[in-house]
Amino acid sequence: MTTDDMHSDRDACITLAHGAGGRQTAALIARVFARHFQNPDFTADDAAILPVGSFAAGRAAFTTDGFIVSPWQFPGGNIGKLSICGTVNDLACMGAVPRYLSCAFQIEEGFPLQDLEAIAAAMAKTAKTAGVRIVAGDTKVAGRGQVDKVFITTTGIGECMEGAHPSGSRAEAGDAIIVTGDIGRHGAAILVARRDFAIDAAITSDCAPLAAAVKAMFDAIPDRAAIHTIRDATRGGVGTVLHEIAAESQVGIELNTSAIPVAPEVRGVCGLLGLEPLYLACEGRLIIFAPQAIAPTLVEVLRTLPDSRQAAVIGRVTPDFSGRVVLNTEIGTKTLLPEPSGELLPRIC
Template structure:
């Protein structure tokens, strides 16, 4: 965003105006959109310079940089518990957090469709800015493009993030070991079912609300509770849900994972909706939950730290890592049997993030 300092004779009509192709053309109209909407919402000293990039301070001595990027095409744009704006912040913040990093900065790219209402765009941008403030990150650079009517779907957002990884932290998918405990921070499947219910206008007795939230505070609580080396793996189980995330970890680490069905938290409305629609909550997306694989000795302390945080009140130990050259994820059912928890085949719920 390098068009922050132009002056304009008439303010944007953020109540009744609509996106037009001029907003993506690089001229006065684009400069006005950037200045009066994006720069206002994301105001900070780095962005205010108006250059083609942001010059940022280096992390503290001994820290390393972590970089992540994510695209967001969720439909509908607004849903119970969030919208594409807050989701775009949470998605990248969480990708950095589960790497053990302290998220610091974001950049944002917007693909806008001609004719999209400026009032809805302003609502999305304001939500995004509020989410960034809550997560403690700054949006320091960005880009805006406009496509012709009918060649987009309102708004797509791509975010990239930079975080600082403190010395001693090194969680990774290849670090799980037999005997480790598997923890989850709360009820699964809430985001995917909230999106589906909104998209299909499904009426349930209780509204299902997305769990979309920034996880960096929760991750810091974990690292404050045990030595860093005791935390082997951190992941946010988004697309493909808990099942796919655990299969990824098993494959990376060359281990098996055995789950206890009765310990996996699933809210009653989510469970009922999944049963009605023939879905397995293990495969439904989350946007505000984390999976932690830790040493068995650290499990109780990490559970206590999770449960003491508002985002981890329903945390549970749901299984253990096993020695299995086949790298299978299995679940022990309430009837005493076992079943395979395989990779998700195909796209269960498209455009949920």
């Protein structure tokens, strides 16, 4: 099949030949990936040569992540957008400006070419929004049933911002805890999209690249090191992230239940199925730990950006309850947020 053939056949699907490394593989790369990902650093060679020595702070952040979401397309995005957001956000949470990505595709034989093109287009659009370049990749085709339609693995390199050193081990007693928007939206959107429970709810994933929000926060304060911790609340949600940070920093965390933003439709789905919004995945939300004195500035900056208009302080770090997360309930009592165990629902990756 030539590139022209692939353009003319709207019913074309991925075949095993597309993963064999020959003419069909070259046509697929030209038809889909090279066309959407083209930029000055994109390469047809085995590896991209990148000018990382020019990074001002002399430090680079490096991360990799795999994405196997089902369904591959959901309200608010698809696996392509998700793969870029997830990797960009992991770099941003380490105080780095994302610069370069590579991506590897594992595609099931029979997957529609049009769908693969939609995924690549979403990746290109999201990468452009995030200011990052896709520079290299790999394509493998698996037999029917060996892959659930398409899996993507992305690797990213970011330029560390001078003076920024966020880490899960740096949370301190007295820190305010900020969330950048309503929680649990991605997990709820995936759950509804699967139609396993016949729930009719209009929930859109919060999937978004957040590097601009992180840079805006660091640029708004004189001492970048004052932002102690940043995490994106992906698989396992806000609750899992908070337990991880409490353990890493050996501190306690107190949350004000009434301050945690949850969309009514997400709360409704959770009520029907007995789920806790704090343990539903987000793909466009950050958790930030910083001193109380600068928290209002950070929230104000975040609220000027489209993906963090509902930013709010939801709690504080305390020297008490080391390693635990405590909820201050709306009726004035305290209760422990149980640590997650077993399989979290919905399983998204």
